[in-house]
Amino acid sequence: MSDDEFLQAMDEHLDLVYNLARRLARSRTQAEDLVQETYLRALRGWRRRPPDDVRAWLATICLNTARAGWRHESVRPVEVLDPDAGMTLTSRSDTAGEAMQGLVRDQVHRALWQLPPPQREAITLMDLCGFTAAEVAAMTDTPRGTILARVHRGHKKLAELLQRQGVTSE
Structure with a gap:
């Protein structure tokens, strides 16, 4: 080819x-x-x-x-990263809303990095990239049940970390 x-x-x-x-x-x-x-x-x-x-x-x-x-x-x-360096506004229509979304996105990104790598990988591949547990299992050479457990534990830890940071689901 x-x-x-x-x-x-x-x-x-x-x-x-x-x-x-x-x-x-x-x-x-x-x-x-x-x-x-x-x-x-x-x-x-x-x-x-x-x-x-x-x-x-x-x-x-x-x-x-x-x-x-x-x-x-x-x-x-x-x-050492500058916490303000990555925020960009993409629209002038609602700058306050855009800024808040950027802050939340950055908080989620930082919280993801506090998870153990296997949990971060499983959440990223399943939740953000849309792969199934079976596909992630094949990619990582890990049993499907282990992937599901990593995602479950990672979600719980991520929610806890974000709650401590004051990020709510509303």
């Missing part, structure tokens, strides 16, 4: 890969780097043998690339 076929097959999954990367990386810059590395690895794999399920294949590559990055970071100093 050609590189043009690769680009065509990958194009429809860019949002999925970016959204996944954004939850697996601590900053937008790291997420963008993760997306780029995911697509580079995908291209190499595509040239060897194109996958049957491109969506799950890309998510697995992104997840494994992020995990490799975490292992690499564990021996490096932690980057």
Whole structure:
């Protein structure tokens, strides 16, 4: 298969890969780097043998690339982020509402990073990327029941963390 076929097959999954990367990386810059590395690895794999399920294949590559990055970071100093650096307003119609959504989104992102990595991964793949428990189990080589338990425990912990931060579901 050609590189043009690769680009065509990958194009429809860019949002999925970016959204996944954004939850697996601590900053937008790291997420963008993760997306780029995911697509580079995908291209190499595509040239060897194109996958049957491109969506799950890309998510697995992104997840494994992020995990490799975490292992690499564990021996490096932690980057201190400016909490206000990531907030952008996308509309002038309701700036207060947009600002509140940005703050809540940032609080959820920070709370997700307080979860153990297996719980964060399971929640991200199922809730944010829309994969089923069976698909996540296959991607992570983990039993389906374990994935469901991680999501359940992660949801409880996430709700607790957000409640402590004053974020409500209303």
